[in-house]
Amino acid sequence: MIPDMDSPLIWEFAQDSAQEVAAIAARLSMIESQDPRKNDRKRQVVQRLGTLAAYLLVAYFDRSRYDPHREDTSSKKLGRFLEGLERLCTWPRDLPSLRGNDLSDQFPTLSSLLENEPRRPWELDPIPGVQASLKAFVSSDEAMIKRYFSFLKRFSSTEKDSKKHAEANQTFQTDISGKSAATLEPPNDYPAHVHEAFYKIMKKYTQCCCSTLSGLGPDLSGRHEGKLRLKENFETRDDHVLFDIVLSRIPSEDSYHEVEWQHLQFHVSRTQAGLKGVQFVLNEASTQKTVKVASKSQYAGTIKSNNQFCELVRKRVGPAKLRLKVKGERLLQFRDLEGIDDDIAHERTVSLEDVLSRHNVVAKKKLLLAYILARSFWQFYNSDWMCAPWTTESVQFFRERKDEDNQDGDISVLEASPYFAFAFQQDDSLVSAEHLASGCVVHRYPRVLALASILYEIGRGKRQRSATSKKKRHFRTPEERISYDFNDIRKALGRKSWPDLGLQAEARQTYKLVVENCSNPRLFESLESSSVQEEGVVTIEERRAILYKEVVYPLQTLLQKLNWIDKAGNIHRQDDEELSIADYGPEENVPRNTVAFLNTQQASDSRQTGSMSEQWLHKVQDSPVTRDLILGFTTATAPKRIRIAVLDTGYDPEAIMFKTPKRKRRIQQWKDFVMEGSTARRDEDGHGTHVLSLVMKVAPAADIYVARVARDTEGLAHSTKNISEAITWAAQECEADIISMSFGFDEELPVEGDRVMSNAISNSLVSRKQQILFFAAAANEGGNQSEMFPASHPQVISIRGTDDKGWLQRFNPPPGDSGTCFMTLGQDVPGASRSQDGGAEVSL
Known part of the structure; x- marks a missing residue:
């Protein structure tokens, strides 16, 4: 017999107990998920612990429905809930015969977990024992586990059950050090229609019409070569998302042809076309006057055709950005230009493959680059920008333009500013697909595997790459390419020498875990939500959320611990962060690095x-x-x-x-x-x-x-x-x-x-x-x-x-x-x- 059900203490006790055990289960799930020795059994344990945490987290006890003057089924349910939770925390031991009516007598383990007083030296911490019991329970008979989960589901808040259950995995997430539990805040994002509008307008207007313009031959038709600037965070202005693009002024017929670049910045509205905001009504004359003034002061004109766009791209404005607002299928050109972020040279770009193969890139720059690419990958994941291949060849860098102060110096690669060399002809459907529901492949999410492959290459040392860089593979089928990429990554994960970053073990292990998550064919099976259990399908938005949680977030947390990015995820930029490399011969100059002798004469505040x-x-x-x-x-x-x-x-x-x-x-x-x-x-x-x-x-x-x-x-x-x-x-x-x-x-x-x-x-x-x-x-x-x-x-x-x-x-x-x-x-x-x-x- 449990204590007086009329007492509010019992209801609070049940709620607090459920929350405490949920936290322990979630923490244990995270610990088990980071074990490098993963197998199907281990994954099942991780999933069940997550599900247990989710059900306990949303457990809801409404005392207002209890009537002390009559026997109420809710009181019996509460008693069974507490008895079951106590049994769970002592599994597989049998519960002893309980005496007394105090909560500490009836539920000693739960009471010990909620004890606020400091423990005496001879008193044991109950948490390790509870963790062992929870792990033993979720490893036991599947039918019994399902019955218990079904019982717990009855205590879910009916109004918000599905929402809470879907968010359960995000409620108890720990940072990479595992020191504290904290809520994983939703990342900075923008609506999907922004991607669609930007992609559509770029696909339309980069089709070059320069051959029809005066002075140019017919051989220069095609598309303007384009590079999309990749950033760790996107920029907004006046409720518009900003994208930086570099286009070739004139299409070139081959990679050896001289090239000149034009900087452009596109402004895409967060608000989807057709959705209007609340406005004050002005008289017609006033409205027309306002529009004319705004148009005259802000915009230089409207671009409606490819010919007009080609003329704009060919316009010589020097080192500055041409600014364009996307307005449906038209482009509004701003009158004011904007200064450039990267003073690029008018020559061919350098691929990530080339930078990693030929030059020494220090660990800090590798990790920051990996973070930018992972964040960009997540940002563009559910968009047509992923239809072109993302590889170490398509990720590229510009060389810095020489100025009067650096005419004789080494050519520098602006490796802090990666660009994606996009193309509008779609790659093989198997390789560029987001999900392969059918077919014989080792990994059914080629886009995620592509990111894993890039991160794997970044983690390799120059010496490791030198032995294989000259051997370019030629794949006969997309399935063969996917299998080789997967196999290379899996072998690297098994080597102690990878990743070759030169950092302490915690940073290397975090990077390894991120790549392991990326290459895991079952990555998207880790979501324990009601939609998965009932329908057996994870939506693409849910997959994108998992990608952020398992790949982007651990990298972001690591870099924040190293004080290389701020709380918002922005990189701490310095004035001189380029990677200096020579065009000819091996890299001889030492990369910039903070070095110091220990100051044993640290001054104190007191004499x-x-x-x-x-x-x-x-x-x-x-x-x-x-x-x-x-x-x-x-x-x-x-x-x-x-x-x-x-x-x-x-x-x-x-x-x-x-x-x-x-x-x-x-x-x-x-x-x-x-x-x-x-x-x-x-x-x-x-x-x-x-x-x-x-x-x-x-x-x-x-x-x-x-x-x-x-x-x-x-x-x-x-x-x-x-x-x-x-x-x-x-x-x-x-x-x-x-x-x-x-x-x-x-x-x-x-x-x-x-x-x-x-x-x-x-x-x-x-x-x-x-x-x-x-x-x-x-x-x-x-x-x-x-x-x-x-x-x-x-x-x-x-x-x-x-x-x-x-x-x-x-x-x-x-x-x-x-x-x-x-x-x-x-x-x-x-x-x-x-x-x-x-x-x-x-x-x-």
Whole structure:
């Protein structure tokens, strides 16, 4: 017998219990869906957990229908609901004999889940047990599960049941870190008729009539070559969606013909033709006057024919956009031009295939490009713009036009601005189709597989591509092409080396999950909605929603965590983001990347903190552990000293800290990787001198080996090869036990396609049988910044900074995948400086 049904507590208890178990089921469904070892059984578990969460989420208990003066079936239903939910949370264990009338006696597991008081040390967290029970239940007999789901459906709010049920999957979505549950907000979008109107007008007017115009021959008929600018978000103005297009001024007969480009911007109304808004009624004379004034001030004319459009495209206006408003089947030309975003060169575009094959593209640019393409793919998914093939050949980039300040520089590709080379002749129906309901194919959604193929190619390294780039496949049938693409992606997903991004494990795993979702033939079977269950069909709009949730959203969340895009999904643009590449020969210049030496002298807000940091350091030096360690090396049977290699800017031998014979003897070897062959010991920056003095203070019994890998922070950006050679020198020649690297990069910079620093670390561990430790600075600036490389390398111990009290400092990045953080004093750290810098030193 459950407690008094007249009490409002029981109704609130049922509602809260349903919500809590729904949250646990949804969270568990997400965890299980991210397991890379997916099979049919695993997918079934994920789907059932999602369905369970959906039914519990929309469970509705209306106490106003309960009459305490007569026996009411709703009270009995409520009792059965709670008993069933308690049984579910303890499955497959039998419920014990319950005593007492309190809720905690009748439903101990549900009560424990809703407990607000802090748990005592001996009390166990009930959530892991409930998760195990839910997983066991959805893995049990199918008939019993269906009966329970049918029972739960009775508690759905009848008025809003279908709507809530369809939205259930979007209610409890977690971000890629899995730290919190949050509602997946609907993305910024516009009506489908916008695509239709834009496509229709472009198809009509890009049919060139230049051969009929004076001075041009008949061979130049055809279409104006067109490129559609792809963006991470669309732009609107005056309730119109803006599209940027670049068209060839005159059609060319082949790809070797010279080409000139014209910038155009099309304004397409969000409001469908024929739908009128509310207006104030003016007298006729006033209305005509207003229209004439607006027309005269805003528009230069109306384009009604292909001849007029060709004349407009051929018009020489310089680096500016011609602006056109789509008005039915006509185009209204604005009087005012608009400045261009990309100052493109009048020459042939470069395909994504060519950029990835010939040049080193850093990870940040790869991820931003993948995000732009995924977002654009989703935006155009249910439109005729997808009828032409989307491949690494049709995604293209313009080169930047040389100006007076860059006549002799390298030709730059504007890789932050991808374009889609569209064509209006439809590709093979099988390859361009959105869904293949029949036929023998391995993947029935070719458009989604095309996106997976592009993302797969972006994730490949230059070296991986070089072996296959020369071997162009020629497919005899569309089915063969689909099978090969699917097979290539599946093999890549099984390799640990893919994706080759040079980022920490979380980012790489997220990218891998996105491509796995894209290539999954059952991607659109994951929607657990009433429409699917009752009709067995997922509409194209529902498929588009799943594409956003499973592909676009994880990429967006990842980039937001890396602070590369804002909350609205817009990229943080910088003034100088182009990828500089040479037309001839291999890529030699290093891609731009944030690099830094760890600032161990972080200034504090308090003048007291400096002296407190000195006291902290003296406590380390005077500790019993340090004293015993020093004493142990003074005995006749002293063990082999620990060897520490410091990779930095060198050191100043004239600094007071290093003048004593005792300290001079501790520096066993020196090697300059900046000035090859130089034996003179130097430090042109001071950072290495400071770091070396700290190592000597905290490790007074260690032998020190110093490698100069860069002159300063500016030189560090070009010192990747020096660092890799210094790691090998320290590990093999010096036989160092510890290698200290107080610097970091946003990401690893490859050398001719090779990740030389990662290779050096891995090879050193192998050659030394894992008997070596690598330490590196986590970052200088934290907040939203991720761990820098090499601290982000899985075989490197990342070090964060604290104050003298052990409190984490603001310049630290968020914790990594393991959640464990190693920290040491990182603020106002006293140490030696260069002799010519002056200032006081803290000495031993």
